Amino acid sequence: MTKYSGYCGKFLRVNLSKGIITEEELPGKVIEKYIGANGLGAYYLYKETEKGVDPLGENNKLILFTGPLTGTIFPSSPKIGIFSKSPLTGGFMDSYAGGHFGAELKFAGYDGMIVEGKSEKPVYIWINNGEVELRDAAEYWGKSTTETREAIKKEVNDDLIRIAVIGPAGEKMVHYACIMVDGTHAAGRGGLGAVMGSKKLKAIAIRGTKNSIKVADEEKTNEIVESIFEEVRTNKVMSETLPTFGTTTATLANNSTGILGTRNWQTEVFENAEDISHIALKEQLFEKTLSCFQCPVRCVHYCKIKEGEYKGLETMKPQYETVYSLGSLCGINDPKVIAKANYICNEAGIDTISAGVSIAFVMECFEKGILTEKELEGIEARFGNGKAVIALLEKVVAKEGIGEFISLGTKRMSEKLGKGTEKFAIHVKGLELAGHSIRGYKGMSLGYAVSNRGGSHQDMRHIPERSGQFDRRSIEGKEQLVVDITSTTVIRDTFTYCAMVEGVIGRVGLTEKHVNIINAVCGFDFDLEELKTIATRILNLERCFNIREGMDRKDDTIPGRFMTEPIPEGPSKGMYTPKEELDEMLDKFYKLRGWDENGIPLQETIKELGLDDIVKDKDLRS
Amino acid sequence: MKETNDHKDYIEVTVEFLSSLKEGIGLKDRKVKVQLTKPYTLQHLIEVLEKLYPKLQNKIKDSNKLLPYLLIAVNGYEVMPGTLDKKELSTGDEIMISYLGVGG
Structure with a gap:
């Protein structure tokens, strides 16, 4: 068991080829280096998959991890992170779902699970407070997500279980199939539902009532929680707009x-x-x-x-x-x-x-x-x-x-x-673009281009440029803005608090607030510099995964339309990001990140971040 | 040709309230036309709006300061925070006031 609070200290390994389920300890050394969901997902995916692994083959893994805030009294941190090599991009993919599934998993006694191999016939994983089994899902194969959820609830005779499930699209390995969670949320991006379908895994169902998640410093945690509740209560976006619309x-x-x-x-x-x-x-x-x-x-x-x-x-x-x-x-x-x-x-x-x-x-x-x-x-x-x-x-x-x-x-x-x-x-790197303009925000041009996921709006965020705090029409300083924002989003996805409360925790760069939260909940003794290093380590490890799979500067790009066709009308008329501008931003960004001109992390960067134990030079430079 | 503001007693602009800004301040429509006397600045427009719709103040200010997550755009251009008193308005201008959403 780990000495840190906020964790169960163990995760499940489910081998579908052999039908074997085991529990493994979540080592303290790994926790200290990678903290939670995003970090742990990147670590285990890199460590346990080989270069060139087929995303829809037996050797790819589907990894689920919660963060240390999940299941605690800390508000708005329900997320379950799901990780795999994406059939859509061929690179690292992380996707997060809200709801109650993540907390339920921890209440059942697990921080996460690694699903490996491939079942011969459709199955689902049933986790009932520390008792875990594979069950036949043949009769659910072909059914919709709602039909499956309802049928499994009936089968286990429990209406309150939490379920992550794929639908017919995942079974047929549609490249952008998602995993529906609780019927209310989705780990939507990058085709992780297709990975689940390729393993003939129809669902993961959980009942967790036996385990409670302690925090290290109750007084300090309560103080932070109260201040966040107060900010949510008085912030018009969170108290009025989001609940209404x-x-x-x-x-x-x-x-x-x-x-x-x-x-x-x-x-x-x-x-x-x-x-x-x-x-x-x-x-x-x-x-x-x-x-x-x-x-x-x-x-x-x-x-x-x-x-x-x-x-x-x-x-x-x-x-x-x-x-x-x-x-x-x-x-x-x-x-x-x-x-x-x-x-x-x-x-x-x-x-x-x-x-x-x-x-x-x-x-x-x-x-x-x-x-x-x-x-x-x-x-x-x-x-x-x-x-x-x-x-x-x-x-x-x-x-x-x-x-x-x-x-x-x-x-x-x-x-x-x-x-x-x-x-x-x-698309960027094969992932279709979210609804935040590349041409309309110079920072988003760079942010999308270098995102490890591809066309995701959850790595680089648009809000700081949206507010006028940073001029969306200028490329000035955008390399630093992308570094600062993506450090924050990777820690958001590692702690697993939701993007909806980013505004009260901080969007541009890590601060003492982040440090105080994680130290109070887990009992770490991190300072701000250490937390920044952890964020940089996780981002670089994702990057190294992509480099190992053959990506480099050529993939850090945006659709041709946005480099050659200015916005034709309206208030942002004339805006676009010509290739020269993108190249200028990329050059500056790579330097800040400690990468070479081709976007590959330098050996000293890998060493400084303590990644040389798993990232081998040959993987980056073959 | 855009009209100039010389020799006018007032200008007329359109203000659109987005997000949940319209709720509870006594507005029927999301868009209203507002007549503005000198100075024709965005700062003055906000003051006029607060007088016209007293409940608006609670929606856009905290401790008499504009909320940091308020988005104000004139004809589609965001106005940088802290420059409202320098942004001059003209008849026909369209002002959008919104909260900064998270947009996914």
Whole structure:
């Protein structure tokens, strides 16, 4: 058992090939170097996989870790981090889901689990307070995420269990299949549901009531917790906007400043943005507010379509990223279509961002005559055609015909099509872009380009440029901004507090606040410099994973459209990031990070960070 | 040609309240037209709005200072914090006031 609080001190190893389940100690030395979810995921994935491992093969691993805050009294820290080599990017992937699953896992006695091998037949993992078994899931194979969840609850005769599950898309290894958690959240990005499907693992179900998670310094922790509750209570975004609208208020705010991705980013002003605004969604869809474990913010909403063709359909609310990807990006101005599409994604288990961006790509190909109506099996994939979005999504879920092609994701579709489509294939490193403009924020241009995940908005954050605190139209100082913000986000994902409370803990650079939190909860004696080193170590280890898999500077780039086509209209008209600007930022960024001109960590950087025990020079320079 | 502000008794601008800013301050529509006398600055507009909608102050200020997570844009351009008194407005300008959301 570890001497540190906030941990169970052990994790599960589930070998699906052999059907063997074992418990392993989480070593104190590993905790001190990597702390929690993001750090532990990066460490074990690097250490336990070989270079060139097939993401959908037996030797890839699916790793789940909580953070030390998960399951404690610390607010808004419910996340479970899931890690693997991504079938979409071929690189390191981490994706996080809220809800109650992470806390339940710790209450059952485990900080995480490593799933390895491949089962011959469909199975699910049943964790019941320290008793763990593999159960037959043959009868659930092919079922939707909700059907499976409900059936497993019935099977174990417990309504309160927490479940992570894949849908038919994960079973069929759609490259952007996700893992649905509790029916309310998703570890959405990078195709981790496909990895789970490749292992024939349908679900992980947990009941945890026996273990409670202690903190090291109760008085200090209570003091911090009270101050965070007070800030949440008085902060208008967290106390008013998020509980009422979720994150969907970004739609109009982005549109009015000319940075809302529209029709596959051909423009960034959507003339029908009002129709899919936070107000329209609230009026037409929202039913009730839900909360994650120990979270006072309550940004999650359940919704029900109140009229029209999809009347009566009940689903989780679309958040901003989904309104962007399946709304403005596809030219859709009907909240009910977005909700229906969101429902299909949730039930089949696919990432709404990648799905929407992939369909928008197909729509542009159709409108440019690169894909014909015949090739699209009679679907007139014009921007704004809601029926086409739904029909294409259903084909992706079935992975049949054109659906199989779209299930590959934007990068591979473009590689197959050629004809200049790479210019408007909207991805970074193969991961489709989230809804925050590359052209509209110079810092996001660099942040997206160097993100280890690819086109994720959860590494580099847009808010500091959004606020005017940093000029979004200038490249000045953006290399330092990316370093500071990504240090913060990697620690957020390591401690596992939610992005929704970033504002009260700090977004730009680590501070004593971060140090105080982790020391009070775990009993560490870190100072600020040590915590900064840990953040840098984790980011570099992810980077080394990608380098080992063949990535380098050539992959630190952005879609051609954003380097050559200025935003054509609106308040951000004229903005873009030419290659020369991106190169200038990259050169400065690499120097700050201690990487060579090709973006590869220098040997002294690896040594200084204490990574030389697992990162071998030959892996980086072959 | 954009109108200049010379020789005018007032200018008229449109203010749009986003996020949850409209809620509870007595506004029917999210967008309102506001007449502004001199000085034609963003700072003065905020003062006028506070008088027109007394409950707004509680929504945009804390200890009489603008909230750090408030986003104010004029014709789509964010106005840098601390420069509201220098930002001059003209008739027809569109001002958007929002909280900085997290956007996912």
